[in-house]
Amino acid sequence: MGSSKFTNYTVKPDRYDEVFARTGQPRAHWEQFAGTMAHMGQTELLRHARAVRRAVEQDGVTYNIYADAKGTDRPWEVDLLPLILGPTEWHVLASAVAQRARLLNAVLADLYGAGRLLTEGLLPPAIIYGHRNYLWPCRGVEPLGGTYLHLYSCDLARSPDGRWWVLADRTQGPSGAGYALQNRLIVGPMHGTLFRTLGVQRLAHFFRTLQQRLAALAPTEGVPPAGEPPLIALLTPGPYNETYFEHVFLARYLGFALVEGADLTVRDHRVYLKTLEGLKRVHVLLRRLDDEYCDPATLRADSALGVPGLLAAAQAGQVVIANALGSGVLENPALLGFLPGICQALLGESLVLPSVATWWCGEAPALDHVIAHLPDLVMKPAFPSMKMEATFGYTLDAPARERMIKRLRDNPHAYVAQERIGLSQAPTWVNKRQGFEPRAIGLRLYAVAGANGYEVMPGGLTRVSPEADTEVISMQRGGSSKDTWVLDGAATNWESLLQPRITARDLVRGGRYSPSRAVENSFWMGRYAERVENFGRLLRTTAHRLVENDAADSLGMEMLLALCDTEKLREAPTTSLGRRKKRGTSPDATPSSDAWVIAAVGDARIGNGLPANTARLLYCTTQIRERISLDNWYTVQRLAREHEPVPTNVEEAITVLNRMLPACTALAGYAFDDMTRDEVWQFLLLGRQIERLAFLASTVRQMLVRPAPTRDTALGGLLEVGNSIITYRARYQRQPELLPVIDLLVFDESNPHAVCFQLVGLERALEALTTKVHFQPANDLRVLIRALHNFDLARLDELGRTGAPAPESDGLVAVLAACQRVAYGLSDELAQRFFIHASERAQTSVAA
Template sequence: MKLEQAAVRDDFASTWRYQPLPNFYDEMLGADGSVRPHWRPLIEALNSIGPAGLGARWQEGRRLLHDNGVTYNVYGDPRSTDRPWPLDPIPLVIDENEWAAIAAAIRQRAALLNAMLADFYGTQRMMRNGIFPPELVFRHPGFLRPCANVPVPRGIYLHNYSADLARSPDGRWWVIADRTQAPSGAGYALENRLVSQRVMPDVFRAMQVHRLADYFQFNRELLRSLVPHHHDNPRVVLLTPGPYNETYFEHALLARYLGYTLVEGADLTVRGKAVFLKTLGGLLPVDLIMRRQDDGFCDPLELRGDSVLGVPGLVQAVRMGNVAVTNALGSGLIESAAPAAFLPTVCQHLLGEELKMPTVATWWCGEEEQLAYVVDNLARLVIKRTFQGPNVQPVFGAKISDPARQKLAAEIRRSPSDFVAQEQVALSTLPVWQDDRLAPRHLVLRVFVAAREDSYEVMPGGLTRMTSSLDSLVASMQHGGGSKDTWVLSSGPTAQTTLLTAPSISLEVSRATFDLPSRVADNLFWLGRNVERVEATVRISRAILTRLYHESDPASFAGIAAGMRILLALGHLAPRPTKATNGASKEARDAALEREMLAMIYDTDGKSELGATLRQLRRLAWLLRDRFSADAWRSINRFDQKFAAPSRVEALRMGGALNLLDDAIVTLSAFGGFAMESMTRGHGWRFLDIGRRLERALLMVDTVHNGLSVRAIDQNAELQTLLEIADSALTYRSRYLTSMQAGLVLDLLLLDEANPRSVAFQLARLVEHVEELPAREVSSRKSAEWKIVTKMLTALQIVDAAELVRSDESGKWSNLETLLATIGNGLRTLSETIARHYFDHSLASRQMSL
């Protein structure tokens, strides 16, 4: 046995080159350098995989994260709204017995904090009796007076609670922060699990790791039991501040995973004392709001008048018992560090128990002795603001200069109640995978609690976050730390719960038709339009680039010119001074054209229309990520990143650009396929498809209008290019062999209802769609949209291709021009009409006070 241990140790040290730090607790290695018993199975597995094997597996893990688009937002980072989620392959392993103690302590803490909130918002007995300083409540901006004495179903304020834990060198766990109003991270923990389980399925199974799915199941059951009405099929929404929030990815993930509708404040409205979701099908009652928005922002009427977010009248609806909100409005009150200084007493008082897990030593300067201690010991304390949220950066006494410390001490003496000091825990370390070896990092473990009807359920696992470097003791995604999965070991086999295996589970099926917020319909419509816009640009660019390659072909020039005219008309290329190009040699002209095309495709100057369209596409896809299956999202996310990050070397070569364009076509088709095959045929799908059809028809009109020059010497080359851009060359050849005739080409591109690329085909689909749109008023008459589309379709149906290519006195094909203008204008009117009727959700709200 001894020998075996030593072998594991030596083997391990030489293979992975892991050096823990002295004076810190290491999660994996004991003080004597031996692997702790509960880590042994993992280390043995890692040893047999080896660094190279782990590297290979981890590439797969990163690909999964990348493809799933797992991101978080960094505030104040103008470069992007989201960053890839940093996950490390080595999990934090926690022994079953140790976990049982942690879980018991966290359950107790959840019950305690809940009881405190009930007291503060109810009788305030603790303050009256001198157990808890009233100043910490009365001065706290998170003490929402309108929420006092508001009934809370089952007395539950904290439906979800999370705590950040740290381990000190003596091996004890401490609570270092509480999250009580809208705790984030459970979704990321879930995503981490999905990835780590995929990358190390063998190890995961062999180690009997506790599963996370039950936690979400319990959470869902509780929410169902809280709703005031409609118990059988309650409508639960997840309220997000929006896509620019730090953890929007998680909001979308949880909404999809739990089967809730993801909404923003503007999607909800209070009517007659109850809350409703504004959908295309009208107002639908909402039974429960799971909020991820800070409570002060939830109701501009009663909470913060300066906030435009939120739902006016929400507090009143809660007060009337018509809607439940989780966590209860006002629960942010105890997120501050200061209450921790009083928890041991409060715990005795409220629960009659000892506090099971201590909070890191905390001093609230509002009390005289504590103030004296803090001022004398500033250099070894972390200083926080009493009445600011947990996201404000604390000051580390050790890291500031003497004068700065003196200044801080003076500031604290001036308004002592505004400051809290905490001891800095010497955070434990654990290995992270870095540069083909394992290196130590400090960690903080976030654990999650969900309330049940009469108890609290702790998620067996959690989100382990690391500091960004060894000198830093701040574990924060905002500051560039990484994250890990957390494996809680079980002594028996763990049950398989199916919920986990289906991250994209959608419970929308039965309601998809009705629950579509009009804001989402708007976004889907524009997503459809932008997808088509990108596809058309890609096809036109490809036609041009291919022809630049085949310069020996004399017909290619007319094709290139046609393509350029279309791109110019669509705003992709700047108008070119004809003089300069006419004088130059063909080689110089081609080189200039090539440069221009590459600049456009890769958006090198950040000004290209394609770049802007791609950014818009990315934004919309991001806004809509909860609406798509994981597969559809992956396809579009992958696509977006290709253009976003071109290889520098490839960017210089035409071949690279052509490959990119070829790939892009495939990806766009894949996205179209997912949309066709996987989206339920509700209004969501319909608006996406309306956007696509409308844009495709419009682009075809523009393509024909600009691509065809009636008097061209080499009209065949133009027609050939048009067919290629319209992806209809094959159809044409199979029908007419190689004889190019303008009339036949126009018939195929404009009039042929059997060609899925033709304008007529798009209009026929649009007629079907607008017939299914929810009626704006009760009337048997046809809608304005129907009339517009039908008029256009009829115009196409009654025209003959031969008429279109008939020259008038001035030699122009005026019939064609008139038809194209009619259709173009009709499509633009249709777009405006739909927007006016269905997307009118953005009325600005205003304060009515004097």
């Protein structure tokens, strides 16, 4: 080979190698890069490999493999070496991809308009009408600007003779452009000198065209005030989608709002974003949601991802949707074989970039050909509703081949067959072998609809097979990727959407808006984080007493068990019928019974147990993952796994709790010292304060209404549950007594675990909130604060000396009950005002 780095690299005779000719010498457009590689030592290669992995980790680039145990945390894989395309080859490819985008846009216009392709027999009706993404409500509706495909991509493969073939068209919400850009940001600087010397074309112009074109298409009726750009949003299925990182990255890069279906509402055929400040008109949606899930009111009724009424808003011309609803009908391999004739009919041109040879089995001659040549073909489903993997004919033994033929004859219109192409290969760095090996590659190219036609990204996403001998390239099967360099002899355009330098004029302190979903999930993240910590302390205190089994503390244990009952921590696991059997006061629920503690700590079936609440915390955190630090995220993930493996005895349960509570403290620290003080942080803090106030008020109130012996014995446990035992000991150096305990846990405004501290903090937080938006809670917290300030502690002194029960007339029990009631009421008020926006219909015309 042309470089010692590729001494053991093999060019397969039946494959096209992207770097080396069959002579073993680098291809012409690779010579300079290969020459530089020849002078690069193994140490430098390893340093580059580490730099790539570090960049991926620092940028948090991930891809979700649904079948992978690592799931959403799987790091994105990008190779050291790019795929390089020469200028002559690229000009042909770019022109052909632009033509294909024009063609498919024209096909959509015909299918939802005149219908010439079907009436003239250029397309079999079964291919279209049998596809679930052919949306009948879209017939006769032309999108604003006449563009159906704003963004298009196609998957290409190079055959052994060096020709490129289209394997598939991506027309709904083509993914990967953001990953292509991220690859460039990682790999480009690593080869900085070569990148500049070779004149690699940049990608920014492609994204700027997308940005500008969508803004230009925004409906003119109800436009924002002069000087304010239209609101463009990227509609994502959410953080569990395989390419969610890309959605976040593109939204930030393009300056679009990242929204989920729950963030949007349709009022009077207009789409609005629910924000903390109210409803904001959305003019353009760049969607990453499949057609059928976009509108549960008209399309798929069971979709929880879409926006009810979205299709009607598009039909009314009140929102631009890119790509247009119904464009998914073209993601159908059965179409490929008909495109040459369609291109001639609609464009009057020959199709430049051919599709891989494809036969739709719904035609009798095609079916006969497929059955006769099955070992040479790849069988695929014609429609996405069929859950079937591609089947390679040569892998079928005789019985499997007969079963496949039977399926083809029984339901021929549901299958297509494609010629099997030996995919081209390229050198790819393999970390575990610390060297380069050949891997099959595929190329995904992108086109964007500009003002003067389609423009093709000068690059793309090169996908790499996970193993050397494989027939399928799939990121879901563990594949990796490469940056794609397009060389151009002309001067390189150094345009970039990333500013080279931020000036004082560009400084930003805050965003344009905070989506209601973000603040809602932040609020509940705060509540669940606080709840897990509260329950963790309660369970640990109780578990310690179970282990000690001190008869003298039996009354205190009775109090702790009552608190656990109040918080539903002693429920039995859910049965197969969804019913629960409460353990609470059953005969076997004595202080020595410990099975319920183990279950509350480790059994996810306990509805209010720690595993269930940490799962809820993880869910809420996942929804705002892009707004929190990696340390914060990793702590939540670790917390959600701490109960695994499930403890088998109380001692193991205590060990789990001793691991969980420091993580809870870390989360509290991140909340106060690791987040920007924006609206999302404000609501996280509100959630924490409301949850702690309700828990403290309930806990102290229940202690006060207990008979004196139980009450006095429980004071030490109460201090532990309230995380104030160290403070008490430092102040009093004596056994817990009623008056100082109540003072510390209720009245002490310097103790963050006191009721009064939470009331004052909540009142200040609400004041800060009302400086930005109008909000007037039904209950004035200052009334409760004054009630505590005016309370005569001497009455508690008398109570402590006499040992009498605490009557309601003492007033403190009533105030604490009111604190708990007001906390939960405030939570409901915040939800109604800022999360649901149930009362804002009258405001929509103003917000528009």
